[in-house]
Amino acid sequence: MTGSSVFTISRLVRARIATKAHFFISGLLFATWGVHVPTVKTQFGLSEAELAWLMLAGGVGALIALTRVGGWVARHGARPVVLAGAAAVAASLALFLFAPGYAALMVLLFVFGLGSGGFDVAMNAEAVAVERELAKPIMSSFHGFFSLGGLAGALVGSLVARLAIAPWLHILTMSLAGFALVWIAARAMLPESATHSPDEAHHGFSLPRGTILLIGLLAAFGLVSEGAMYDWSTLYMADTLGSPADVAALGYAAFSGAMALGRFGGDWLRGRLGATRTLRISAWLTSIAMLVTLLIGERWAGIVGFALVGLGLSNVIPVLFSAAARVPGVSPARGIAGVSGVGYLGFMAGPPLIGAIAEVSSLTHGLLVVAAFAAAVALLTRRAMRDCTE
Secondary structure, X not given: OOOOOOOOHHHHHHHHHXXXXXXXXXXXXXXXXXXXXXXXXXXXXXXXXXXXXXXXXXXXXXXXXXXXXXXXXXXHOHHHHHHHHHHHHHHHHHHHHHOOOHHHHHHHHHHHHXXXXXXXXXXXXXXXXXXXXXXXXXXXXXXXXXXXXXXXXXXXXXXXXXXXXXXXXXXXXXXXXXXXXXXXXXXXXXXXXXXXXXXXOOOOOOOOOHHHHHHHHHHXXXXXHHHHHHHHHHHHHHHHOOOOHHXXXXXXXXXXXXXXXXXXXXXXXXHHHOHHHHHHHHHHHHHHHHHHHHHHOOHHHHHHHHHHHHHHHOOHHHHHHHHHOOOOOOOHHHHHHHHHHHHXXXXXXXXXXXXXXXXXXXXXXXXXXXXXXXXXXXXXXXXXXXXXXX
């Protein structure tokens, strides 16, 4: 714990558990959407391109939230933003399969992205505050709980499919339970002062520059890759490889499980290798694993390969977010918001890009984007990280 901390150890422990719970629920809700992408595609009779535009709507919503959320956290602290973001995510997710048509579904994806953006930055700002007070690297472990939530959500989705439970009932139950747990955990978050930044509370959004912009570019490449796995992995297993629904969900589960494993060991790895080497090795593993997986094109290779991709991607975003919080002259919340804003441009560009390639060629060729962008992260890492304090 830092020498200047005004928080007791028990208070910090409770806040750390609460933050882990928020990351877990965020991953759980995202996975619930991910495993039902084929359900939405079938129910609404969508092409890959139409599905891609839905995902773009989610990216636009997230980007809009990210242009404002740094100021919201600075003004009000992380807790109310966490609650508002989680409420938007849960409410929109619960209504997906009840949408009367494509336009309504697009609005719901927009709200889903809006809530996700706010929830994401606020819980990361809280994580940075807890990490700062404990004075040791724990960011990767927080993100590990997001992946653990993704694993849980994918396994539940596989079980639901095997038991032939109605998809709408599954989604509604997970949404209500998820928000209830977020609300309970929020009571143990650090007080407003931990994430409140009075000097920046009224600053408007400005485009990131310099180191923040470059780190954000790497985050964009990483989020294209990570988002492709969340949004397209189940569909690849189901449509391209002809897997039944319960097996298709296992591809997502393998990815999320390996992500969790890699993130729980990420802080130790970063401590031994340093942030720059950890990021380069992770990015190269992602690129090579995805390329080999797509070349083999078998179900078993999809499950094993997606696990290796998850292991490679596991520490890309945690390392970049942690670096954004250590750029001299920039507050942690605003640094994370700036990097997230640029990163979500990747989330926005990725779905239509992959969808367009899949429409004119195949989803296999579309997912080659993951290998290419991961390689770009590896090649640009040293330059992006040189100005960040360790």
